[in-house]
Amino acid sequence: MRADAKKNYEGLLAVAREVIAEQGVDASLRDIARRADVGLATLYRHFPTREALLEALLQKALSDLIARSEILYRSDLPAVALTTWFIEATTFVHVFKGIVDLMAEALADPGSALHEDCKNLRAAGTKLLRSAQQAGVARKDVDGDDLFALIGAAGWIGDQPAFEDRADRLASFIANALMCPPQEGDSAGSS
Incomplete structure (x- = not known):
């Protein structure tokens, strides 16, 4: 995995952990992407489904x-x-x-x-x-x-x-x- 892709992946997981702790497992994937400062497409590239995330x-x-x-x-x-x-x-x-x-x-x-x-x-x-x-x-x-x-x-x-x-x-x-x-x-x- 490229360095920037790895950074995005780890950043998405860290933000997802925070958002899910606040909002629960049905938290908005769009909110996760926005807080991680990446596009929704980037989130879906790493995690094609909510279950994958x-x-x-x-x-x-x-x-x-x-x-x-x-x-x-x-x-x-x-x-x-x-x-x-x-x-x-x-x-x-x-x-x-x-x-x-x-x-x-x-x-x-x-x-x-x-x-x-x-x-x-x-x-x-x-x-x-x-x-x-x-x-x-x-x-x-x-x-x-x-x-x-x-x-x-x-x-x-x-x-x-x-x-x-x-x-x-x-x-x-x-x-x-x-x-x-x-x-x-x-x-x-x-x-």
């Missing part, structure tokens, strides 16, 4: 979140790893307003450009959940699909203006609700 934006974010799950899996206690990752995943969902619907659709559609990434993200969370369950610190009645849905629900809460000021607290509450209640005599708790 979202895929480029999300692939890096999703792969970073998947890599983060591996780091947490290897380095932290299972309860800490699961709750930390849950909150980070919820933050990711909140940053990309409206992404919950898109990710749910991508999971249901094997032909979607985001299907594999979303499937891998769900698998990463499931691995952390199973580790915490095997350690006896996470509820056994939750599975990876539930975890993914709870991340989406917690992210949705943050997208709602009426709940935005309490979104982080509620995400932490949901993350902690995944843990087993402390047993009698267990003063340290499980998370």
